Amino acid sequence: MAMKCSRSVSLILLLFVSNWYYCANAANKDGLGASFIFGDSLVDAGNNNYLSTLSKANIPPNGIDFKASGGNPTGRYTNGRTIGDIVGEELGIPNYAVPYLAPNASGKSVLSGVNYASGGGGILNATGRIFVNRIGMDVQIDYFNVTRKQIDKLLGPTKAKDYMMRKSIFSVTVGANDFLNNYLLPVLSIGARVSQTPDAFVDDMINHFRNQLTRLYQLDARKFVIGNVGPIGCIPYQKTINQLKQDQCVDLPNKLAVQYNGRLKDLLAELKDNLPGSTFVYANVYDLVMELITNYGKYGFTTASRACCGNGGQFAGIIPCGPTSSMCSDRSAHVFWDPYHPSEAANLILAKKLIDGDTRYISPMNLRQLRDL
Template sequence: MAFCGVDLCGVKLIMVLLVVTSFMSFIPKGDAADDKLLGASFIFGDSLVDAGNNNYLNTLSKADSTPNGIDFEASGGTPTGRFTNGRTIGDIVGEELGIPNYATPFLAPNATGKNILYGVNYASGGGGILNATGRIFVNRLGMDVQIDYFNITRKQIDKLMGASKARDYIQKKSIMSITVGSNDFLNNYLLPVVSVGARITQNPDTFTDEMITHLRNQLTRLYQLDGRKFVVGNVGPIGCIPYQKTINQLNENECVELADQLARKYNAKLKDLLTQLSENLPGSTFVYANVYDLVMELITNYKKYGQYAGIIPCGPTSSLCQDRDKHVFWDPYHPSQAANVLLAKQLLDGDTKYISPMNLRQLRSL
């Protein structure tokens, strides 16, 4: 996602979901090798769930300046690299699931030792499924690189727990959370000027097929590294976020049709992919997080949820508002903490309209 987020995160709210992210960790509660460990969240994706990895990259996609993080209590309001004013959906979900630490960003100095047993965050603002995605930001971690990094973590966990115990811990007590895909459209296929040639040679079907092929390989790699519980968010209504409405001079109740069409086309293929993987990879469970409908519901009926300011961003590019809990979006791309709380609740406890075949509490209990 980007500059302060053209990661289109506001869209993916998705889900991120279950992840617990922050480059700051709470003090561990108990020994890392303790059998009573509740498990870990291993988080992959873009700026919606980046908890600080981009702080350690020379990149144009950063959230390391105020007022980002102004409402993040764990840091006392200091920016942590999160592309929002407070907690991400992943933070909220992790707290609700009882994990005592926020997942440590892989590139942070403290991503070592027992800290990693509570989870590691590999997400990167600007990252995508395809390696070419996000190149306008100079540096970012795409999904292939993020999984390479997880392979490093995986070996470290073997050393900490022993191979047999580590395998059991990853398979039975850990969740792989993937929030990715929006950038492949906004900062690749739909990128003004730069991607005109690509749209001539690749129609929407061909491009979304390429995304699905790459994601299939990436999820299969995570399975081969002992991942068994997965939650994968679809792409939100990217044609309806403030950024798209502004550059296309649309009214509040209008959306950019091409962008929205691409999201819907990809989402249908993603749902089929996750069904296939669940059937073909023994012992796996792939949960489909319907971020598209979740975010669209919030955008359409924001007053119903107390978001009286609608989709008008609250900061940091706009004048900082005092009523941040009344805004759906923090900036033109990313949701506010208040919106994340509403979205996380549906992911944790919602029915199959928003998360299927089970919600996150049920996935954790498997």
Template sequence: MAMAMDLRLSSTLACLVLLFAIGNAAEELAASFVFGDSLVDAGNNNYLSTLSRANIRPNGIDFKASGGNPTGRYTNGRTIGDIIGEELGQPNYSIPFLAPNSTGEAIRYGVNYASGGGGILNATGRIFVNRLGLDVQVDYFNITRKQFDQLLGAAKAKDYMMKKSIFSITIGANDFLNNYLLPVLSIGARISQTPDSFIDDMINHLRDQLTRLYQMDARKFVLGNVGPIGCIPYQKTINQLAENQCVDLANKLAIQYNGRLKDLLASLSENLPGATFVEANVYALVMELITNYDKYGFTTATRACCGNGGQFAGIIPCGPTSSMCTDRSKHVFWDPYHPSEAANVIVAKQLIDGDEKYISPMNLRQLRDL
């Protein structure tokens, strides 16, 4: 009798363990494929001969996984992509594509193709000499896609891409900052091309690359729109603005592009069967932090924590000779261009569990579980 009860108990426990395991498996993101610029670069530019690099101190000073050593991330800690992956149960950070060890089992949890200085258009970021534009990033994913066929077999790889992976694209800011609005060098381009025409080129190019990813079995997409680039310390410094001012033209261009991006995602949702396109309203999120920074525990949303030059330390990028703030968690901006980890955490959490004000038509937890 006791033995029968023990067997029933063991069987019940085994079922509970199995159910728990199944439940946990459903709540994990298998893989995250990250495309974009320096906001989400995890170290690809370390392997390029480029003027845009973040593998120097004190970048990464709060990145626990490296013991506070620089990794090539353009912030003091984790990027938005890192935080989202962690929160959604991704077992490891997506590995930079150009890293020597980005082969075999290392790619199972995703790959990061993002590159500091990269843009939607190929000409963007040419001032940095080398960077990976979106065309090249998608070319590189094509290589990864074939590796997954070898790793999992063709049928399982297809299923893995379609159902268990999220494709995030955070790009577009450089197309304005380091192309259309680039001081001196862009004057000719602005005379010959209207903002409408320039944004048309961006949208058409982005449509082509998203369609290519779809053709390689990507189905769950999240696109970040362009943030309030007129409010970053660099723009405020070079334009000699007051603390509560932003560069009007830069923000207007971002808003115009963001409207077109929303239309593009609606169109792709209709025309690419089975695909889900989620828009992350980065503009609204970051503007909220800049406008109401004190509400979130920050003491400034104008001055870079790490940088030099001008009223807002906004001219010279963060490096070993930069001045650095004493409390990095109190600054919205880590350097002249990029948010601090503290700001990234707030943005990421809104994208994961927030409502349609910041992420639509669903949040990233819902996208993962789709």
């Protein structure tokens, strides 16, 4: 009788362990634990709503196609979802990463991830001062440090560390403002441009960014996806103020972006070698967006030059999107929602190329492979 009981207990234990192992692995494959998002207005989900700043998107018709809010503005600088929203959805996160400054960014909600991005923010602290207030990368990481301590309390230090290292992705989309709203500003940056060559300015950016990414690593970030700077000379704002034709882009901003992007790729290789256990994925946003702009018809767009929502000039590229702006009739036919930011339709294409694309656009692996690493 004792032997039968022992066998039964052994069988139950074996089934329990097998079931636990299966569930643990299934959970790891089915979805990402948390998405921590850093950067600028391309991925801001509403942090600037809580700042006294000139850079805001919590006014209609922004968010008109954002289903989660019923078409009301949320502070996202587009008509619908950002790339960060779409990536989180596709990788299995049940909720959008909550903006750090929002009142509900506390308790268990932070376990799905937190969004620290801020419209106007950059790598350098001086970037975006034209907007009065914005959250630069240094402060965004300070904020993550607070969240990191909250997760320790929620899960306990050992589980929290594992959750950060194995179940979380850290995405950073930053750098464009350092050129557009710092180095290239005609008045505010003229002193900097006289004293700093493009090489020196890019050096400054790379040195700051090295320190920032290392700080995140020290807070247990291991899986990184870093976006390079897109073709900022091709946005409707640049085309409009420089009075270009539809198929033209401004050379200088694009040259600066390409120069920075080359250095960024080298930086990520250096960090991978120096930070044990880290994985740095390079998102080639420049080539991806340039592909959309150059071959927009192939992707179902009718224009890659004119903003859907905006005013001023032939490409509606001077005045940001707001209640008095003109708005296109078919938002899904425009690559650009406003003078600066892609439409949700464009974000959807960009996000899917990053999630399941090949090494032309995302290397050394795509985001689905990074999640399952």
